[in-house]
Amino acid sequence: MFWFMGWLKERKLAMAIEKKIDCVILGLLSHEELTGYEIKKRMDTALKYFWSASYGSIYPALADLVRRGLATKKEDMENKRNKLIYSITDEGRNYLKHWLTLPVEKDELRYETLLKLFFGNEQGAEQALFHIEAFRKKTELELSELLEYEKVLKNCLDEDSTHKYYLLTVEFGIKTYRAYLAWCREAGKLLKDVQG
Amino acid sequence: MFWFMGWLKERKLAMAIEKKIDCVILGLLSHEELTGYEIKKRMDTALKYFWSASYGSIYPALADLVRRGLATKKEDMENKRNKLIYSITDEGRNYLKHWLTLPVEKDELRYETLLKLFFGNEQGAEQALFHIEAFRKKTELELSELLEYEKVLKNCLDEDSTHKYYLLTVEFGIKTYRAYLAWCREAGKLLKDVQG
DNA sequence: TTATTATATATCATACTGATATATTGTCAA
DNA sequence: TTGACAATATATCAGTATGATATATAATAA
Numbered sequence A, B: 001m002f003w004f005m006g007w008l009k010e011r012k013l014a015m016a017i018e019k020k021i022d023c024v025i026l027g028l029l030s031h032e033e034l035t036g037y038e039i040k041k042r043m044d045t046a047l048k049y050f051w052s053a054s055y056g057s058i059y060p061a062l063a064d065l066v067r068r069g070l071a072t073k074k075e076d077m078e079n080k081r082n083k084l085i086y087s088i089t090d091e092g093r094n095y096l097k098h099w100l101t102l103p104v105e106k107d108e109l110r111y112e113t114l115l116k117l118f119f120g121n122e123q124g125a126e127q128a129l130f131h132i133e134a135f136r137k138k139t140e141l142e143l144s145e146l147l148e149y150e151k152v153l154k155n156c157l158d159e160d161s162t163h164k165y166y167l168l169t170v171e172f173g174i175k176t177y178r179a180y181l182a183w184c185r186e187a188g189k190l191l192k193d194v195q196g
Numbered sequence C: 001t002t003a004t005t006a007t008a009t010a011t012c013a014t015a016c017t018g019a020t021a022t023a024t025t026g027t028c029a030a
Numbered sequence D: 001t002t003g004a005c006a007a008t009a010t011a012t013c014a015g016t017a018t019g020a021t022a023t024a025t026a027a028t029a030a
Helices: A002-015 A020-029 A034-044 A055-067 A090-101 A112-118 A127-156 A161-193 B002-015 B020-029 B034-045 B055-067 B092-103 B112-118 B125-155 B161-191
Strands: A071-075 A084-088 A105-113 B071-075 B083-088 B107-111
Touching: A020 A055, A020 A071, A020 A084, A020 A112, A020 B112, A034 A055, A034 B002, A034 B112, A055 A071, A055 A084, A084 A090, A084 B161, A090 B002, A105 A112, A105 A161, A105 B112, A112 A127, A112 B020, A112 B107, A112 B161, A161 B071, A161 B112, A161 B125, A161 B161, B020 B034, B020 B055, B020 B071, B020 B083, B020 B125, B034 B055, B034 B083, B083 B092, B125 B161
Parallel strands: none
Antiparallel strands: A071 A084, A105 B107, B071 B083
16 A cells, blocks of 8 residues: 555645645735735735734745746835835736635634633633633624625625625625624523533 | 833733643643543544644643643553653643633634635636535534534533533534534525626 | 554654834824 | 834744654554
8 A cells, every 4th residue: 555655645745835825925916916014914904804924924925936936026116115016927826726726725713712711610600701701892893894894895896806705705704703792692691500 | 112112022921921732731631631642632523623733732742841840741551552641730730720811812713715715706706616615515514513512511511510611612613603504605695696 | 364543652844923123204293 | 393103114033833754552354
């Protein structure tokens, strides 16, 4: 069976060309040219509900994308802040398209809130309720942001074909955040009712 | 204002004592002694819906916990597979309890599915529907697992005070997974109805 | 008996975060 | 008008985690 293992290994190596940060950046560059700083801003607004990235990965990735011919860099001459504007190349667009056709490898969730609740017996119901309340507040705030996005997007759905896809992700957030809030109510009840 | 910045920096350094992997391990050790291998198994079953960790972080963390006196290590003599069993110390339990009282820093979500949908315009509706269908299938499978857990936990809720807290996290999963499924249906409709 | 799966520990290249450093431009109040 | 602060902009680094790989024993199934 060793021949098979070797083959599998090679397959994996050949396919694992996709570093997520590269794909996100190329995705953002696919409809507008951006600086590293602007890419980070997009992450912290439009993508923040389901993705995040730091400067420490963005800037090295941009340099690497240029080196590999997937993006190009130009300096902004009208500006004295040495602003570097990145654009996607044809090769970069092909790379992005290829990645989009591949099946999703993994959705990764790390709820520190649930982790603390799972070990909640150590400190008792009051402490658990404190974490649930903090979670409820944060959720309510972000839900109201998403509802704003939804309103705007629904009003300009036919202005650009990308808007439909943005709306899809916003609707996902709205649905799950409402489920979070419903859970917060039930969780509170469970902790108060069931004595232990 | 520099004095303030310095003060803030020191505060942060002093508070950022909590490495997540340490807390998870101590949490698991708080109600039973375990080997590194068993810790990984717990992660991949009970915790997998909201947390994950690899051997590459577990084993070094265990060594470090022992070094810091938060856990102790003993060798299993009845076993020829050099099995190393770890237990939590009083100091370790205090550390865990302290962490549990601190507010949650961050719940981190990285939905590759949503990322691909967000950039879905590049490849069109059919490709998007493919990813949604894969997501639906995975969700349905995991929901059925969670419903099994729920049944078991509800039947032994008063056997151990920890069960209430486990149930809390299971209910979270059930609620959110049902929201995912509702979204899948609506997302399909949106992609088929709205032309563009 | 032999192949496979499960148990068990450990390390390493690669990737990402959060913090830090540095510098310029825009804004607004005293 | 100047002085403080916020926003814009790029870049690097220590610390931390992942995913793959290596190694070996015990249990189980063919």
